[in-house]
Each structure stands twice: as structure tokens, then as C-alpha cells.
Amino acid sequence: MASVNPPRGMRDFLPAEKARRERVLAVIRERYRVHGFDEIETPVMEEHARLHAGIGGDNEKLAYNVLKRGLDADAIRSAADDASALTDLGLRYDLTVPLARFYATNRGQLPSVFRSIQIAPVWRAERPQKGRYRQFVQCDIDIIGDASARAEAELVVATLDTLDALALEGGSVRINDRRALDWMLDSFGFDADERPGVLITIDKLDKIGPSGVVAELRERDATTAAVDAFEKYLNRPQTLEYHPYGERQIRKALPEGAPDDIVAHLVGIGESVAAARASTGSATGEGDAASGEDRSAAGETVSGDIPLTFDPFLVRGMGYYTGTIFELAHPSVGYSLGGGGRYDGMIGRFLGQDIPAVGFSIGFERLVDLVEERADAAADAVVLVHDRDVPERELLALKAALIARGSRVRLEQRTKNLKALLERAASDGYTAFATVATGATADALEVKPLS
Amino acid sequence: MASVNPPRGMRDFLPAEKARRERVLAVIRERYRVHGFDEIETPVMEEHARLHAGIGGDNEKLAYNVLKRGLDADAIRSAADDASALTDLGLRYDLTVPLARFYATNRGQLPSVFRSIQIAPVWRAERPQKGRYRQFVQCDIDIIGDASARAEAELVVATLDTLDALALEGGSVRINDRRALDWMLDSFGFDADERPGVLITIDKLDKIGPSGVVAELRERDATTAAVDAFEKYLNRPQTLEYHPYGERQIRKALPEGAPDDIVAHLVGIGESVAAARASTGSATGEGDAASGEDRSAAGETVSGDIPLTFDPFLVRGMGYYTGTIFELAHPSVGYSLGGGGRYDGMIGRFLGQDIPAVGFSIGFERLVDLVEERADAAADAVVLVHDRDVPERELLALKAALIARGSRVRLEQRTKNLKALLERAASDGYTAFATVATGATADALEVKPLS
Numbered sequence: 001m002a003s004v005n006p007p008r009g010m011r012d013f014l015p016a017e018k019a020r021r022e023r024v025l026a027v028i029r030e031r032y033r034v035h036g037f038d039e040i041e042t043p044v045m046e047e048h049a050r051l052h053a054g055i056g057g058d059n060e061k062l063a064y065n066v067l068k069r070g071l072d073a074d075a076i077r078s079a080a081d082d083a084s085a086l087t088d089l090g091l092r093y094d095l096t097v098p099l100a101r102f103y104a105t106n107r108g109q110l111p112s113v114f115r116s117i118q119i120a121p122v123w124r125a126e127r128p129q130k131g132r133y134r135q136f137v138q139c140d141i142d143i144i145g146d147a148s149a150r151a152e153a154e155l156v157v158a159t160l161d162t163l164d165a166l167a168l169e170g171g172s173v174r175i176n177d178r179r180a181l182d183w184m185l186d187s188f189g190f191d192a193d194e195r196p197g198v199l200i201t202i203d204k205l206d207k208i209g210p211s212g213v214v215a216e217l218r219e220r221d222a223t224t225a226a227v228d229a230f231e232k233y234l235n236r237p238q239t240l241e242y243h244p245y246g247e248r249q250i251r252k253a254l255p256e257g258a259p260d261d262i263v264a265h266l267v268g269i270g271e272s273v274a275a276a277r278a279s280t281g282s283a284t285g286e287g288d289a290a291s292g293e294d295r296s297a298a299g300e301t302v303s304g305d306i307p308l309t310f311d312p313f314l315v316r317g318m319g320y321y322t323g324t325i326f327e328l329a330h331p332s333v334g335y336s337l338g339g340g341g342r343y344d345g346m347i348g349r350f351l352g353q354d355i356p357a358v359g360f361s362i363g364f365e366r367l368v369d370l371v372e373e374r375a376d377a378a379a380d381a382v383v384l385v386h387d388r389d390v391p392e393r394e395l396l397a398l399k400a401a402l403i404a405r406g407s408r409v410r411l412e413q414r415t416k417n418l419k420a421l422l423e424r425a426a427s428d429g430y431t432a433f434a435t436v437a438t439g440a441t442a443d444a445l446e447v448k449p450l451s
Numbered sequence: 452m453a454s455v456n457p458p459r460g461m462r463d464f465l466p467a468e469k470a471r472r473e474r475v476l477a478v479i480r481e482r483y484r485v486h487g488f489d490e491i492e493t494p495v496m497e498e499h500a501r502l503h504a505g506i507g508g509d510n511e512k513l514a515y516n517v518l519k520r521g522l523d524a525d526a527i528r529s530a531a532d533d534a535s536a537l538t539d540l541g542l543r544y545d546l547t548v549p550l551a552r553f554y555a556t557n558r559g560q561l562p563s564v565f566r567s568i569q570i571a572p573v574w575r576a577e578r579p580q581k582g583r584y585r586q587f588v589q590c591d592i593d594i595i596g597d598a599s600a601r602a603e604a605e606l607v608v609a610t611l612d613t614l615d616a617l618a619l620e621g622g623s624v625r626i627n628d629r630r631a632l633d634w635m636l637d638s639f640g641f642d643a644d645e646r647p648g649v650l651i652t653i654d655k656l657d658k659i660g661p662s663g664v665v666a667e668l669r670e671r672d673a674t675t676a677a678v679d680a681f682e683k684y685l686n687r688p689q690t691l692e693y694h695p696y697g698e699r700q701i702r703k704a705l706p707e708g709a710p711d712d713i714v715a716h717l718v719g720i721g722e723s724v725a726a727a728r729a730s731t732g733s734a735t736g737e738g739d740a741a742s743g744e745d746r747s748a749a750g751e752t753v754s755g756d757i758p759l760t761f762d763p764f765l766v767r768g769m770g771y772y773t774g775t776i777f778e779l780a781h782p783s784v785g786y787s788l789g790g791g792g793r794y795d796g797m798i799g800r801f802l803g804q805d806i807p808a809v810g811f812s813i814g815f816e817r818l819v820d821l822v823e824e825r826a827d828a829a830a831d832a833v834v835l836v837h838d839r840d841v842p843e844r845e846l847l848a849l850k851a852a853l854i855a856r857g858s859r860v861r862l863e864q865r866t867k868n869l870k871a872l873l874e875r876a877a878s879d880g881y882t883a884f885a886t887v888a889t890g891a892t893a894d895a896l897e898v899k900p901l902s
Contacts (some may be wrong), residue, residue, distance in 0.1 A: 006497075047458060408487065413564070
């Protein structure tokens with residue numbers, strides 16, 4: 001007989017944890033919906049060929065493949081040297097490949113700028129380890145069809161609002177642009193073909209520091225003059241002074257002569273985020289959208305306190321990014337809560353045309369762990385502890401009466417260990433209990449808090 | 452390149468349909484939760500051996516199996532005559548097998564009477580046809596650990612309340628007991644070993660009528676005297692008079708001498724359902740739980756208007772039922788909206804002991820189709836149609852201001868075909884629109900209804 005546990009690396013969710021997950025999901029759904037994002041859903045399986053078309057990067061190797069139905073002995077034998085002949089479908093390993101397929105399938109029925117949200121499980125056959133699961137939920141928001149900085153701003157504003165709604169105020173976004181990175185590496189003198197390797201090293205800056213990065217670049221035999229120029233730049237005294245966000249600061253953080261269009265796009269994101277937050281801050285909702293304009297026209301910062309940080313060394317792993325990249329941070333944790341970027345080339349691959357797209361993936365599993373355990377607001381959840389001999393119809397009548405008054409109700413037959421029974425109920429979110437004898441009425445029940 | 456469509460028999464959900472599904476799910480979740488049911492979640496995959504242990508009946512043949520990772524040529528070749536050697540996991544084809552496994556895994560952390568709800572997709576490689584999908588959502592509610600009729604009553608009351616909350620008032624439940632069926636067939640003189648075949652024929656009564664059933668039984672070569680007795684019974688004038696629900700009526704619907712314990716269980720369900728509904732009906736919530744007692748003590752009906760119908764010929768397909776069986780009906784449709792029953796033997800299989808269990812599976816896909824398309828209650832959802840030249844930061848500020856006032860907001864750049872743009876927004880649930888020019892403020896916006 002099979003093991004009694006869930007499959008390796010996969011989890012059961014018990015009532016308290018499931019309720020918490022659904023509570024967080026409901027908040028995410030509601031906030032993004034209010035910000036104009038539309039939720040979609042795709043099947044958990046996609047065609048094998050689509051999952052292995054190169055978009056998924058290293059995740060393709062981790063895909064779970066589904067056995068073809070009705071394979072006979074000959075078909076199996078002839079697949080010995082090519083196991084992919086055994087499979088026609090696979091479980092998705094991310095939500096980006098399905099989104100690209102969905103958009104190609106359904107484009108005619110979607111708005112010209114399509115703001116999507118997907119909250120759904122993905123599967124990766126990774127080596128199980130603490131905090132890594134083979135089935136986990138991703139939460140992806142994407143804007144397809146808008147090349148302007150407005151799209152990035154909408155993503156950032158909606159995401160920070162969602163964190164606020166989860167009582168995780170204080171979130172912030174580190175931002176960079178792949179084109180700025182490319183230009184910067186060019187300007188130092190790195191060759192285009194050594195760029196991918198150099199980026200992998202730069203991605204470690206947080207961990208190994210400037211001297212570690214320089215040492216690794218020298219080990220890599222990167223162009224010596226370029227490494228020297230980069231080292232000099234890294235060691236400028238003002239390098240790590242990235243605040244406040246705005247044109248002056250972005251230009252200061254980059255080597256001299258950064259392209260105007262890239263800087264303007266980055267500044268535009270900040271201006272719009274600042275305008276949205278200023279607008280929300282004003283009680284009348286009138287906003288002061290114009291106030292940023294004067295300052296930025298003067299080359300000043302967009303706003304001293306918007307939660308954006310320009311980070312010229314932010315890299316992000318995936319190969320498909322073409323412009324803006326960002327990462328979501330929260331003061332309570334040292335790791336990223338999510339990230340994303342612009343990937344203008346990918347969505348259009350199945351349509352044969354370029355379609356601008358920018359997206360953000362929130363680490364749902366990390367977020368759930370951060371959200372405080374809270375009882376439902378104003379929930380009145382009562383355990384009715386009854387003796388064995390109370391007639392069933394009386395119990396059902398009492399339960400229905402309390403539900404009609406707005407309570408959530410669980411019936412429990414009294415056990416010897418009443419304390420354990422009540423503790424379990426409390427951990428499932430129940431807030432009160434009453435003992436029920438034959439003849440009890442809802443009005444006469446003595447309801448006591450579970451503490 | 453792979454097809455641009457979702458895999459055969461599987462569906463994408465576009466925004467309007469996805470929103471509707473989530474709305475229905477939220478109501479189901481909330482109502483069962485209030486009735487003391489706890490939602491759980493299991494991985495979509497279970498071990499292959501567990502999925503193919505015989506619980507799943509015919510569905511086992513329809514399971515999607517997952518290819519083992521890292522198979523080499525030898526392993527594939529040696530699996531030629533036993534394809535199951537290629538797979539270690541499979542996608543669940545129902546929610547009952549995972550529930551049994553979940554209960555065995557987590558029993559120590561669950562209340563002694565565990566009321567579970569699962570709302571989750573399942574997969575079956577069926578031949579695709581209209582209304583049949585290879586991925587679809589099931590909604591299962593189960594009570595584990597309670598052998599009394601109270602469990603059936605809680606299921607029925609919670610389910611009818613949920614239908615009411617979905618504005619599908621008027622639902623009703625047909626009920627029978629497998630033990631009553633077995634006893635009845637015994638009393639006619641059928642042999643125990645011909646019982647399964649006879650039940651399959653009786654299950655067609657609604658379709659082929661009494662004469663069709665009798666003819667098929669004769670074709671089957673069922674015991675002649677038993678078929679004669681059954682025919683006589685079927686053709687009693689009062690056979691189809693099943694209302695009102697109560698002891699007298701149940702005894703009248705069954706051949707004389709039905710076992711007291713079975714009848715008492717069926718009557719008990721009705722008494723508790725009646726008490727719960729009477730209790731809810733009374734404005735004070737005090738209930739009149741006692742009022743049914745006098746009547747039933749006198750052998751009278753439990754209540755003339757409870758939505759239960761005793762049907763001595765209700766069969767239900769699955770082999771694992773051991774007692775009560777039921778089916779959910781609604782006046783708006785001719786087919787069943789769900790069904791279930793008692794399956795006391797199954798949950799304990801993995802634990803080596805008998806554990807009483809009774810469950811109900813609601814046909815979520817059918818239910819969603821029935822629920823009327825309704826705009827969110829009191830939702831104020833505004834499309835801001837803007838010209839190309841309105842500064843991004845102004846748009847973001849306006850959007851944020853309207854969101855802060857409680858609106859859901861979508862930005863749309865004006866297109867030549869404004870009508871099509873607005874119609875699409877309306878189909879996504881937007882209720883109003885405003886055109887935005889440079890310098891617009893939230894207070895001065897002229898918001899018009901989308902009609």
C-alpha cells in the first residue's frame with residue numbers, strides 16, 4: 001500500500017492554514033481587481049511542446065510530464081531513446097508560458113491593454129528542501145499592450161496597495177532597466193558576448209560586495225580595462241546613495257551620458273507613482289498630480305518619499321527581460337517578496353508580432369508566511385458542546401438559529417478532555433463556546449469566550 | 452509549434468467567467484464555513500498506487516498519470532509490458548480518494564467529528580463532448596466520525612442554505628438508504644449475487660419507466676418470482692406518492708416490514724432538517740424543535756414542507772455507499788445538481804478501522820451555469836477613457852483618487868470604436884465611464900452609466 005503521506009515535496013493544508021491562505025488570496029484578488037486587473041485561469045496542463053519551447057529557462061527541466069494515454073508496448077519500446085515521445089502534456093512550471101498561450105488564443109476577446117492577474121499553483125520537480133515545494137502558488141500580474149511607463153506605475157501602485165491591505169505597510173520596490181545595464185557595461189568596455197556572464201556576477205553584489213564582484217570578474221577573464229573601469233565606478237563614494245528617487249539621482253547613479261529615453265522612462269514611472277500616492281493621500285481625492293511636474297522639470301527628485309529605489313546593479317535572472325526590472329522588498333524580511341520586469345518580445349512569439357508586456361510575480365508562499373494570523377474581523381464563531389443524549393433535532397435547530405443570527409457554528413459532542421477540544425476549535429478560528437443540554441434554546445444559551 | 456488552443460477538453464476562463472466562478476466559490480465557501488465546515492486542500496497529485504487501489508471505480512481508468520523523472524532507456528524498455536512502471540504519481544480524478552488519504556495523514560490534528568469542504572479541480576481523460584471537460588471543479592462536503600442521522604441533516608441543511616444564498620431557492624433532496632434497497636430486493640426474493648445487476652436496472656427507472664425496468668430484469672434472467680413480486684410492487688397505485696416526508700410515508704413506500712433501524716435513521720434526518728428550518732424561520736431564532744416530536748411520535752409526517760423526498764428507487768452509482776444516499780435537485784433543471792451518501796467503510800481503509808463518513812458532492816460546473824449573471828452588489832466600476840496626450844502621472848493620480856473613493860478603475864486609451872471598447876468593459880463588469888482630458892480632476896469628472 002502507498003505511503004500515507006502526501007507525495008514528496010507537496011503539502012496538505014489543514015483548516016487553519018487553508019483559511020489563512022484563502023483570506024490572503026481574497027485580499028489580493030479584491031485589490032488588484034479594484035485597480036483594473038482581470039483574473040483569468042488556464043488549465044494546469046499545457047502541451048508538452050509549448051512547455052519546452054525555451055521560454056521557461058531552467059524550469060523546463062523541472063517540469064512534470066504527463067504520460068500519453070493508451071500507449072502500447074511497441075510505442076513504449078520505441079520511446080526508449082526519447083522519453084518525450086511518452087508524453088503529450090505537462091504541468092505548468094510557471095504562469096508566464098500559459099499567459100502567452102492564453103493571450104494568443106483569446107486576444108480578440110480582451111481589451112487592447114489587458115491587465116491580467118493569475119493566482120494559481122505551479123509544479124516543479126525540485127529537490128525538496130525547507131521552504132521549497134514541488135507544488136506552490138504563484139501570483140502573477142501582467143499588463144500586455146502598453147509600452148509606456150504608465151504600465152510599470154500601475155503595477156507598482158496596485159502591488160503596494162495590496163501589501164497595505166494585508167497590513168504589510170512599508171513595502172518598497174527596487175528598480176532598474178536592462179537597457180541601462182547593457183549601456184553601462186558597454187560604456188565600461190565589456191564586450192557584448194561577455195555580458196551574460198558579467199551580469200551573473202553583478203547579481204551577487206548584495207552577497208559578495210564590490211570587492212567580491214571585481215575579484216570574480218577578474219577570475220572570469222573579463223576584459224581587464226572594463227573591470228578596472230567598473231571597479232573605479234563601484235568604489236565612487238556616492239555609489240550607494242540611491243535616494244531620493246528622481247532624474248538627478250538616477251543620472252548620478254549611472255555613469256555619465258546615460259541615454260535620455262531610458263532615464264525618461266525610469267523617471268516617468270516615479271512621477272506616476274508619486275502622483276498616485278499624493279492623490280490617495282489627500283482626503284478629498286482631488287490629487288495634486290501637477291505638483292511633481294514643476295519639480296521634475298527643474299531636474300529635481302520626483303518625490304522624497306515614494307517607495308522606489310533606483311538600483312543600477314539590480315539584474316534579475318530570467319533571460320527574457322527587455323527593459324524595466326524590479327524587485328519587491330519589505331522591511332520585515334531580508335529576501336525579495338517578488339519581482340518582475342518588461343518582456344516585450346515574448347508574448348508576441350506565438351502571434352508573430354511584438355507586443356509590449358510587463359509583469360510582476362509575487363511570492364505568494366512567502367507573503368502568506370508574513371501575514372499575521374488574525375481572527376476574522378468581527379467573526380462570531382461558536383462551538384456548541386453537547387451531551388450525547390441531546391436530541392439531534394434540537395441541536396440542528398439551535399445551530400440554525402445561531403447561524404441565522406450571523407454566527408459560524410460547530411457542533412461538538414462533549415469529550416473527557418474538554419480543554420483539548422476547545423483548544424482545537426480556537427486554533428480553527430472559533431471564538432466562543434456554549435454547553436448545550438436537552439431543552440436548551442438559543443436565547444438562554446450562555447456563550448463564553450474561548451481564550 | 453504547438454497548437455494555440457488549450458489542451459483538448461480543457462478550458463481557459465476569460466475575465467467575466469472567471470469572476471463569476473470566483474463569486475460562486477466565495478458564497479459556497481462562506482456558507483459551509485458558517486455551518487461549521489472547514490476547508491482543506493490536498494496536492495493535485497497522489498501516489499499512483501493510491502489512485503489505483505479500487506476506490507475510484509471506473510474513474511481510475513480515466514486518470515492522468517505522471518511520467519517518472521529521470522527514466523533511462525533501459526527503464527523505459529523494461530516497462531513496455533507494464534506502462535504503470537513509467538509512472539509514480541497521478542492527477543486526482545475525484546476528491547474522495549485524497550480525502551481518505553488526508554484523513555489518514557492528519558487525523559491527530561482534526562476534530563473528532565470532522566466536517567470538511569474541498570473545492571478543487573479534478574482531471575479525467577474522458578472523450579471530450581459538450582458539457583464534459585477533462586479538467587473540472589468538484590465541490591465535496593463530508594462529515595467524518597458521526598454515524599448518527601445528525602450528520603446527514605447537517606449536510607442537507609448547509610447545502611440548501613448555500614443554494615438559497617446563490618439565489619437558487621427551491622432546492623430539494625431525494626433520499627434513500629442502500630440498506631433499504633438491499634432489504635427490499637431480498638424481500639422480493641432476488642439473490643444477493645444478482646443484486647448489483649438489478650440495481651443497475653432500477654437506476655434507469657426515471658428513464659425507461661416501470662415496464663422498461665421489468666422487461667430489462669426479465670432479459671437479465673433475474674429470478675422470475677422476484678421480478679413478478681417487484682412488478683406487482685411497482686404497479687401499486689400509491690407507489691409514486693412520496694410526499695409528505697415522514698415515518699408513515701416511508702413505511703408506505705416500502706414493502707411491509709421494513710427494518711425499524713433503517714426507517715428510524717431516515718425519519719431522524721427529516722426531523723432534524725425540519726427543526727433547523729423551523730428554527731431559522733422563526734424571527735427570534737428560538738426554534739420549535741420539540742414540535743416535530745409529538746407528530747412523529749404519533750407516526751405522522753415530520754413536516755409537510757421540508758424539501759426532502761423519500762425515493763425507494765434511488766440507487767446512485769458508486770459501489771462504496773453503505774447507507775443513506777441522496778441527490779440534489781432544483782426546479783430549474785431536469786438533471787441532478789449533486790449527490791452523495793454514506794460510505795462508512797472507506798475512510799478507515801488506510802487506518803485499519805471503520806470510521807463513519809457521509810458526503811455530498813455538488814456539481815460545481817452545473818451550478819455555475821445556473822447562477823444568474825449579476826453585477827457585484829453596489830459595485831462602482833469606472834472606465835476612464837483618455838486621450839493619448841494626457842500625462843501618465845495625471846491618469847495614475849485620477850485612478851488612485853477614484854479607487855480611494857471605493858471604485859474599481861480601468862484605464863483605456865480612446866480608440867476609434869469607442870462603442871466596442873465600452874461594450875467589452877461592460878461585459879467585464881464595469882458599470883460607468885468617464886472621458887478624461889488633460890487637467891481633469893476626480894471631482895469634476897462626468898461619470899456616465901454604461902448601459
